Amino acid sequence: MSRIAFAVPAVLVVAAASAVAQTPVQRSAFHNYRVVTVADSLQNPWSMTFLPGGDMLITERPGRLRIVRKGKLLPNPVEGVPAVRGGGQGGLLDVVPHPAFATNRLIYFSFAKASADTLQGTTAVARARFENDRLTDVQEIFEAKVWSTGRGHHGSRLAFDRNGFLFITLGDRQVAPSGNLEAHPAQDLSNHFGKIIRLHDDGRVPADNPFVNREGALPEIWSYGHRNVQGLAIHPETGDVWATEHGPQGGDELNLIQPGKNYGWPVVGFGVNYRTGAAIHSGTHKEGMEQPVNVWVPSIATSGLLFYTGTKFPGWRNSLFVGGMQGEVLARLTLDGRRVMNEEKLVQRMGRIRDVRQGPDGFIYLAIDNREGKKTPILRLEAVK
DSSP: OOSOOOSOOHHHHHHTHHHHTTSOOEEOSSOEEEEEEEEEEEESEEEEEEOTTSOEEEEETTTEEEEEETTEEOSSOOBTOOOOOOBTTBSEEEEEEOTTHHHHOEEEEEEEEEOTTSSOEEEEEEEEEEETTEEEEEEEEEEOSOOBSOOOOOOOOEEEOTTSOEEEEOOOTTOOOOSSGGGSGGGOTTSOTTOEEEEOTTSOOOTTOTTTTOTTSOTTEEEBOOSOEEEEEEOTTTOOEEEEEOOSBSOEEEEEEOTTOBOOTTTBOSOBOTTTOOBOSSBSOOTTSOOOSEEESSOOOEEEEEEOOOSSSGGGTTOEEEEETTTTEEEEEEEETTEEEEEEEESTTSOEEEEEEEOTTSOEEEEEEOTTOOEEEEEEEEEEO
16 A cells, blocks of 8 residues: 555554443454544545654645644644645645655645636645644645646545555546547546646656657656546555546446556446436447446445555455445455455445545544535544454
8 A cells, every 4th residue: 555554653542442432333244343533623634644653644625734643633733735725626635655754754745726816726746844743845746737717526646656656646627528528638648637647756757657758648647538536545465556436426436557548538437417317428338448347336436545454454454445425435345356356335324434544553544524514533443352
């Protein structure tokens, strides 16, 4: 997994002790578990990450970066976060540490960025040093060519692979799928709409990216034909890149992301028009376009993706966990190589799951979101014998 797992901080275990007795036991095929609250009163938490020493960083979509330390949410946001274009689905989004964070103190974050006249927005990625509870040396390393007046479908998941390359997901910014579907911006390699990007950690384009030498194509593109990828994870053993993306009315997808491949949006897919129920796509299959590994119909509004590698839930090792917002569910997928063999639904009806992460303590953490911006918690799944 791209989120780095560090030595187990005792504070994470101690912090939950008082809450355990108050929560009911939930049962699953392999493990009984409790869901406990780690932190509360967050506004639209979008992402979580863990740092050496036990600190957890949490992004709040309105533009705040928060710290949970020794089991408590610190009252003051982190200083130094740049201004974001909030509203709709935009704001401060993903956050990940550099693989060598312990020595360079670098974190990376994605955010909705406003144009100079504030009328349009795009998705940008910056890195900064995190020291003394503030950000310094903030440097924007990527600005997507997805400018739009709209405030939706930013994508914005980040992940480092085991070779140190940074992957960035970018949504289609809700450009309508109508008319000539193959002329949709997600199918056009001259922009970043509906693309996954691969960069060096300083923003440079790797020389072996698939479109580096193609005329008219942006060289940072790794894959295309995506709608809105909000789950991204690196397989801990194979190094494969996996992603989940939102379909329209139905048709959420789990995809194995391969260089240079076209994932079909909006030409092929399994969803329909939100308002009318009419077909959007020309079909579900087309030569030269990749098929998803798994599809959710009806949609669960996938967000957050995790390959579990911990020891607290041995029966879940190597399972793929998918957060669901519309479905308010945590889906656990059992894989056989690159095939989904089984799906189990966990943590049902406890809120919209925006992010899923494994903590250094081996437990599973969930960020709960609310459409109206009401305050919500960070939850943790703890094994019960």
